[in-house]
Amino acid sequence: MDRNYRFVIVSFDGLRPDLIGPELTPHLWRMKAAGVTLAKHRTVYPSETRSAFPSLVTGATTDRHGMVGNKYLDRAVTPPRYIDTSDAVLLRRLDVESGGRLYSAPSLGEILATNGRSLAVLATNTPGTTRLFHHKAENFGHVRLSGHFREACTPDDVLTEIETRIGPLPPAPPKIELDRTGQDWITSAFLEIVWPKYRPDVTILSYGEPDVTSHFHGTGAEATRSIIAHCDRQFGRVLDWWEAEGRRAGVQILAISDHGHITGHTQVSVADSLRGAGFNPGTAPSPDVDVVVVPGQVGSLYLANSDQENVARLVAAMTSERWCGPVFTRAKDDINGIAAGSLSNRLVFAEHSRAPDVAFCFRSDDTVDPFGLVGGTFYDNDRRAGLGLHGGLHPKELAAVGLIAGSVFPNTGCASFLASGICDIAPTILYLLGIEPLHTMSGRVLHELLRRSKAVDLPVREESFATHLGGYTQVLRREHVGAACYIAGGWGSC
Known part of the structure; x- marks a missing residue:
């Protein structure tokens, strides 16, 4: 070649x-x-x-x-x-x-x-x-x-x-x-x-x-x-x-x-929701902040005390909110995260030493925006509704x-x-x-x-994962081509 x-x-x-x-x-x-x-x-x-x-x-x-x-x-x-x-x-x-x-x-x-x-x-x-x-x-x-x-x-x-x-x-x-x-x-x-x-x-x-x-x-x-x-x-x-x-x-x-x-169609405040659940959130570490909420359309929450019980309490608070989409925590097993209602962050290839204790997406849907484009979401920033966003699934x-x-x-x-x-x-x-x-x-x-590439018979398969907590449900879908894996989408609803 x-x-x-x-x-x-x-x-x-x-x-x-x-x-x-x-x-x-x-x-x-x-x-x-x-x-x-x-x-x-x-x-x-x-x-x-x-x-x-x-x-x-x-x-x-x-x-x-x-x-x-x-x-x-x-x-x-x-x-x-x-x-x-x-x-x-x-x-x-x-x-x-x-x-x-x-x-x-x-x-x-x-x-x-x-x-x-x-x-x-x-x-x-x-x-x-x-x-x-x-x-x-x-x-x-x-x-x-x-x-x-x-x-x-x-x-x-x-x-x-x-x-x-x-x-x-x-x-x-x-x-x-x-x-x-x-x-x-x-x-x-x-x-x-x-x-x-x-x-x-x-x-x-x-x-x-x-x-x-x-x-x-x-x-x-x-x-x-x-x-x-x-x-x-x-x-x-x-x-x-x-x-x-x-x-x-x-x-x-x-x-x-x-x-x-x-x-973005509906503005929310993650910090206000967590405050209402008894947490003291902030956007940067300080002695009086027990959970750092990293600004952005993809949710990243870092706990001052990240033991399993505290992570579970945080996930329970989030999944009761209408804005909450898919939620991921560190792995309990191949599928589930350590907190009830969460999936393992390994499923979305997000397990790293820098990863948050709780990663989440805002709840999205297939609403059609004023420009005729499919896809809408809750969001947390100071801009008006109707603007473009990304970060989730x-x-x-x-x-x-x-x-x-x-x-x-x-x-x-x-x-x-x-x-x-x-x-x-x-x-x-x-x-x-x-x-x-x-x-x-x-x-x-x-x-x-590729031209002149040796023909390869790649096995293809699809898979989905789901978890529940009370009235909250989330689903993650992935596709495999040979050894490679691609995330096809993720949804959460209350």
Whole structure:
């Protein structure tokens, strides 16, 4: 097999697959005709950006790479500290302090560097997300560029060269405004400098939209559709380059997203509910706080006293609330958590030393929002109803874009209905480069898509798990393809 392949992964943060169409996204639609659509492509739990993208680059679920959420409580130090992974400077410090163990599994950039190859990253996500794509880029002299944040950029001379050629790094706009300039800047940087001069073996080009606009305007709102169309036009520039030059140079192109969105319909307060049940919650550790409620759409609760009785009391309080969806605690056995009514966090691949004592999703449903999109949820933030949210286990949150085209993917204009996921991309790329995927990877090589790949008869099965407590019921569904397992959805109701 020819190993002189290169790969360009183009990511659209938070894009629902069902928003791709010939009118709104003609260039993504064009790619569908040029390649294979992964029709059952999914992300990991929690369906948050800074858990999902680490899964992209490690090929591993959250329990293996350790990025347990966008935010988490670090209890490896005394006193415990609250970690916001959007902070690139903090992430670098954590990696150095831990002796290079920010991730609990090797990442794609590290593996490529060990094998004499390179990973370039260009992203308009938060500075922390940009670093997480390749958190050791400066160690290897690899290119990592943020479309807005200088602290996430390396090497300095590459940034200087690009600013000289295409213009200064644009400032990040307020979140309520559409980020067009950043997407334009990173696209031009890749096409005009990074590709022609550095020819990375793998490039991640990550558009931080439509995620932000969906959060502040709504997933199907006019503003969100506008930024989707704009990102698609920038992708069109990349696709034009690929058709004219990249394909002949052995470039395989992938278009992905890290998660979908559903719509918040009912505002609640988790802290108020827990306070009413006799707890003293807070958003950061302190002597008078007995449960830390980590802000976010995926629920993370850290108890000051995490013995089984206290965990059970917390779960009992939560499952009596109308907003409570699926709940997970540390394992009692292969299925059940230590608290009645909870499932084991192993079932959603969330067991890690950084994991919360109780992880939960807000209760979601299949209501249709004002834009005609299926998926609604309770939520806990200070924004109005009708805006996009993610983090949980609704199938529309888990659904992710997966489009692949290139010389090694022979079936054009078709769809694969075998389950796949964000963890499968890194092992597939490594396999095609002749590098053995690591044992830490939970994803699989997508052999069924590859030209000249040995036919593999993969057993496929589905399974579901349920538990009850009083009037509360939850159900989790998963799919297996060979040794790989994908979460299909989770629901809870009172």
